[in-house]
Amino acid sequence: MAGKGMRCLSEAMRGLSLGAQTCRTVPVRTAPLISRRSMATEAPVSKITRSVAEKWTPITTVPVTVHSFPDLAPRSLETYSAKHLYLPLRRDILHLAVVYEGDNTRQGTAQAKTRWEVAGSHRKVRPQKGSGRARVGNKQSPLQRGGGKSHGPRNRDFGTKLNRKVYDLAWRTALSYRYRRGELIVTEDGLDLPLPEDFLQQAQDGLLTRELEDAFIEKYVGEMLGAMQWGKAHGRTTFITGEERMNLFTAMGVAGENGRALELEDVDVKDLLETGRIVVESSVLKEMIKRHRSDLVTSIFLPGQKNTKETTMGTVVYPSSKVSYT
Amino acid sequence: MRHLPRLRGAVSASLCCSSPTHIRTTTAVAAVATTSSSSTKTQSLQRRTLSTSLPRSDAVEAYTPPQGLKPPPQAQKAAVRPDKITDPAYEPAQDGLELEEVGGLDGWWENPDNYGVGRQWVGYGPAEKITDPAVLEVAVYRALVEAMVARRQMNTPDATPARDALLESGWGPAALTATTVQTKLCGGSHGTLILKPAEDVETATAAEQEAEVTEEAKEQLEAAVTPEQEAEVVEAKEEVKTAVASEQVAEITEETKEEADTGVASEQETETEVKEEVDATKDSADHVISTEEARALLKEIGHEWKRPMIKDLIYKYFIAKRIYKLTGHRIPDGKLVAINSGGVLLKEIVKPPKAKKLAEEIENKQLFQSLPNVKVFPRRVTPIDKEKMMGRWKVIREELERRGLPVIGTANIDNAIEKKWVTGTK
Structure with missing residues (x-):
C-alpha cells in the first residue's frame, strides 16, 4: 500500500519535472548559419549607450557670454546651472504654461442682458387666446426682438491654475530652448538703442516733425537690425530690459515690424517663445531665473541650515577669476 | 500732446550702471534698474549718443560720427490765391485728381543727401562673414x-x-x-x-x-x-586723420574764397594721396x-x-x-x-547655413538630377507658368490686350450670372 503510494508520488513528481513538459522539450529549429542573413532594414547600432567603464559626467554648468550692445563684442563670461539654462525641451510643459497664461489674460468682461435685466414693462403683450397668433408673455422674452439673450456671455473669470513649480519649470524650459538654439543673447546692463547724435540734436531743436522722426527711426532701426540679421527677415527680436529705456522702447514702438521691447514685469513664457531671438540684460536674466526656480530651492528655511539645493547662477568666470588652464 | 524731447538724448547708460538710483521699492526688480538721471546730467550734456556700454578705447579711435543729416526746409511757401493770379491761361482744376503732386516730405530720408552717411551698423566682427x-x-x-x-x-x-x-x-x-x-x-x-x-x-x-x-x-x-x-598704426591713422581734417577745412575755406583752378587741382591730388595712404594703412592693419x-x-x-x-x-x-x-x-x-x-x-x-526653402535645399544637394521626370520649382506652378513653358503666353497676352480684357485676374468682372440660376444661391 505504502509502495503504491510512493509510486504515485514519484509519478506525480516526474510529471512536474521540466523534462515532462512538452512545450519545453520542443526543439527550437535554428536555421543553419549559412542561410542566416541580416534583415534589409536593420538599424545601425545606436550610439546612445556608453561603456560602463566610462564615467558618466553630465554637464552641470553652461557658459553665458555677455555682449556689449549694439556691436555685440563679447565682454565677459558667466556660468549658469544646467538646471537653469540647459533643460531638455518639454513641449507639454510649455503648452501648459502658455495656455495658463492665456486663460489668465482673458478679460472675461463680455456680458449680455438676460430677460430679467432688459428694461421695460413686463406687461403681457397680447391676450393668451383669441388673437390667432402665438401666445406671448412679455416683450423681454428671448424669442422677441429686443428681448433678453438666453445663455449669453456673463462676466466671469476664465483663469485656470497651474502648479507654481510646473510654471517655473516652463519658464526655464523656454529660456533653455532659446539658449540651446543660440537665440538667447545676453547683453551688459543698461541695454538701450544708440540713436545718432545729429538726429537727436535736430529732434531736440524741433527741426523735425513727428512723422519725420518716426520715418528716420524706422529706417535707421530697420537698417541696423537688418545688418545684424535680427530684423523682420530673420523673425524679429525681443529686447527685455529691467525698466523702460526710452530710446529703445520708442524706437521699437515705431519700428515694430522688426521687433519689440518689453520690461521684465511684462514678460511671460509666451513672449519668450515668440520672435526670432531674445536679447536680455545680464541682471534681468539673473532676476528671471531667481523668480522662477521654486522647484529648485526650498521655501522652508530652518535656522542654521543651508539651502543645499541652490545652484550657481550668473557666476562670473571671466574676467574676474584666475583659474589655471586645465 | 507730444512731450518733448520724446527721445531721451542723454544718458549713456553704461556710465551710470554703477549708481542705480531708480529703484522700484515695491518689487524685487530694483536690483535690475540700472540708469540714473541725477548723477549723469553733466555727462548727458556732453554726450548725446546712447551707448549701452563703455566704448572700447580702440572703438573710440576708429569711431567717426555719422554726419550729413539734413532737416527739411523750415520756411513754408504759400500758394498764390486764385483771385490774385494774373495769367489769362490759368484754369482752376475741377478736382484733385487733375493736379500734379508737389512737395511733401514722404520719403525724405530715402534721399541719401538728406539721410547722410556713416549710419551703418558696425559690429565686433567684420561686416561680412568669411565663408571660404x-x-x-x-x-x-x-x-x-x-x-x-x-x-x-x-x-x-x-x-x-x-x-x-x-x-x-x-x-x-x-x-x-x-x-x-x-x-x-x-x-x-x-x-x-x-x-x-x-x-x-x-x-x-x-x-x-x-x-x-x-x-x-x-x-x-x-x-x-x-x-x-600698433603704435605705428595708430600714429599713422592719426596723421592721416589730421591730414584729412586739415584738407577738409582748407577745402571749405577755398571754396568760399573761390580759388583758382590750379589750387583745386592740387587739392584733389593731395586728397587722392591721403586716400591712398588711408588704404595702405588699412591694408597693413588688416590683411585677410x-x-x-x-x-x-x-x-x-x-x-x-x-x-x-x-x-x-x-x-x-x-x-x-x-x-x-x-x-x-x-x-x-x-x-x-x-x-x-x-x-x-x-x-x-x-557648415553652410540651413536652407530656408525645400527647393533651395534640393538645389544645394543636387538631388533628383538623374530622374528625367522630376522637376523642382521654387514656387507653385501657375496656369500662366504652364502657358509660358508652352510658349503660348505671349500670344494670349496680346489677344487679351487687344480685346481690352484683364491680363491677370478678373478685374471687376463678376462670376457668370448663370451660375446663380443653376445653383439657386443668392
Missing part, C-alpha cells in the same frame, strides 16, 4: 593658438593689456598670420589641446616645456601685435588672407590639432571671441557647450 573653408580653417587655427596664449597668460596681471590687445586685434599684417600658424598645437598628456613643445628642447618636465613654448609663442605674438606695430595663401598655410598646419580635447571654459570663450573678430561667425553659447575639439569647432563654422 580654407580661410576659415586658418582663422580657426589662429584663434586656437592666440586664445591658448591668452589663456595661459591669465594669471599674470601685468599681461592683461597685452592679452586684451591680442584678443581684440584683427587679422593684422599678412606676416602675422604666417607667424601664428608656425606655432604648433597637439594633444597633451590628458588628451587636451596644448602648444606643441619643440623637439630639440631638452627640458625635464612636460610642464616646463609647455611653459617655455607658451612664453615663446607669447613673445612672438606680442612682438607681432603690440606695442610697436586669400584662398591661395590659406591653402599654402594649411599644408603647414596639418591635422594634428583637430582631435585633442578642448575642455576649458575660458579657453572656449577666448576662441569664440577671436573667431568672431576674425571671421564674423558668432558661436552661440549653446553650441559652445558641445564643442569639445578643434575639428568639431571647424565643422560648426564651415
Whole structure:
C-alpha cells in the first residue's frame, strides 16, 4: 500500500519535472548559419549607450557670454546651472504654461442682458387666446426682438491654475530652448538703442516733425537690425530690459515690424517663445531665473541650515577669476 | 500732446550702471534698474549718443560720427490765391485728381543727401562673414593658438593689456598670420589641446616645456601685435586723420574764397594721396588672407590639432571671441557647450547655413538630377507658368490686350450670372 503510494508520488513528481513538459522539450529549429542573413532594414547600432567603464559626467554648468550692445563684442563670461539654462525641451510643459497664461489674460468682461435685466414693462403683450397668433408673455422674452439673450456671455473669470513649480519649470524650459538654439543673447546692463547724435540734436531743436522722426527711426532701426540679421527677415527680436529705456522702447514702438521691447514685469513664457531671438540684460536674466526656480530651492528655511539645493547662477568666470588652464 | 524731447538724448547708460538710483521699492526688480538721471546730467550734456556700454578705447579711435543729416526746409511757401493770379491761361482744376503732386516730405530720408552717411551698423566682427573653408580653417587655427596664449597668460596681471590687445586685434599684417600658424598645437598628456613643445628642447618636465613654448609663442605674438606695430598704426591713422581734417577745412575755406583752378587741382591730388595712404594703412592693419595663401598655410598646419580635447571654459570663450573678430561667425553659447575639439569647432563654422526653402535645399544637394521626370520649382506652378513653358503666353497676352480684357485676374468682372440660376444661391 505504502509502495503504491510512493509510486504515485514519484509519478506525480516526474510529471512536474521540466523534462515532462512538452512545450519545453520542443526543439527550437535554428536555421543553419549559412542561410542566416541580416534583415534589409536593420538599424545601425545606436550610439546612445556608453561603456560602463566610462564615467558618466553630465554637464552641470553652461557658459553665458555677455555682449556689449549694439556691436555685440563679447565682454565677459558667466556660468549658469544646467538646471537653469540647459533643460531638455518639454513641449507639454510649455503648452501648459502658455495656455495658463492665456486663460489668465482673458478679460472675461463680455456680458449680455438676460430677460430679467432688459428694461421695460413686463406687461403681457397680447391676450393668451383669441388673437390667432402665438401666445406671448412679455416683450423681454428671448424669442422677441429686443428681448433678453438666453445663455449669453456673463462676466466671469476664465483663469485656470497651474502648479507654481510646473510654471517655473516652463519658464526655464523656454529660456533653455532659446539658449540651446543660440537665440538667447545676453547683453551688459543698461541695454538701450544708440540713436545718432545729429538726429537727436535736430529732434531736440524741433527741426523735425513727428512723422519725420518716426520715418528716420524706422529706417535707421530697420537698417541696423537688418545688418545684424535680427530684423523682420530673420523673425524679429525681443529686447527685455529691467525698466523702460526710452530710446529703445520708442524706437521699437515705431519700428515694430522688426521687433519689440518689453520690461521684465511684462514678460511671460509666451513672449519668450515668440520672435526670432531674445536679447536680455545680464541682471534681468539673473532676476528671471531667481523668480522662477521654486522647484529648485526650498521655501522652508530652518535656522542654521543651508539651502543645499541652490545652484550657481550668473557666476562670473571671466574676467574676474584666475583659474589655471586645465 | 507730444512731450518733448520724446527721445531721451542723454544718458549713456553704461556710465551710470554703477549708481542705480531708480529703484522700484515695491518689487524685487530694483536690483535690475540700472540708469540714473541725477548723477549723469553733466555727462548727458556732453554726450548725446546712447551707448549701452563703455566704448572700447580702440572703438573710440576708429569711431567717426555719422554726419550729413539734413532737416527739411523750415520756411513754408504759400500758394498764390486764385483771385490774385494774373495769367489769362490759368484754369482752376475741377478736382484733385487733375493736379500734379508737389512737395511733401514722404520719403525724405530715402534721399541719401538728406539721410547722410556713416549710419551703418558696425559690429565686433567684420561686416561680412568669411565663408571660404580654407580661410576659415586658418582663422580657426589662429584663434586656437592666440586664445591658448591668452589663456595661459591669465594669471599674470601685468599681461592683461597685452592679452586684451591680442584678443581684440584683427587679422593684422599678412606676416602675422604666417607667424601664428608656425606655432604648433597637439594633444597633451590628458588628451587636451596644448602648444606643441619643440623637439630639440631638452627640458625635464612636460610642464616646463609647455611653459617655455607658451612664453615663446607669447613673445612672438606680442612682438607681432603690440606695442610697436600698433603704435605705428595708430600714429599713422592719426596723421592721416589730421591730414584729412586739415584738407577738409582748407577745402571749405577755398571754396568760399573761390580759388583758382590750379589750387583745386592740387587739392584733389593731395586728397587722392591721403586716400591712398588711408588704404595702405588699412591694408597693413588688416590683411585677410586669400584662398591661395590659406591653402599654402594649411599644408603647414596639418591635422594634428583637430582631435585633442578642448575642455576649458575660458579657453572656449577666448576662441569664440577671436573667431568672431576674425571671421564674423558668432558661436552661440549653446553650441559652445558641445564643442569639445578643434575639428568639431571647424565643422560648426564651415557648415553652410540651413536652407530656408525645400527647393533651395534640393538645389544645394543636387538631388533628383538623374530622374528625367522630376522637376523642382521654387514656387507653385501657375496656369500662366504652364502657358509660358508652352510658349503660348505671349500670344494670349496680346489677344487679351487687344480685346481690352484683364491680363491677370478678373478685374471687376463678376462670376457668370448663370451660375446663380443653376445653383439657386443668392
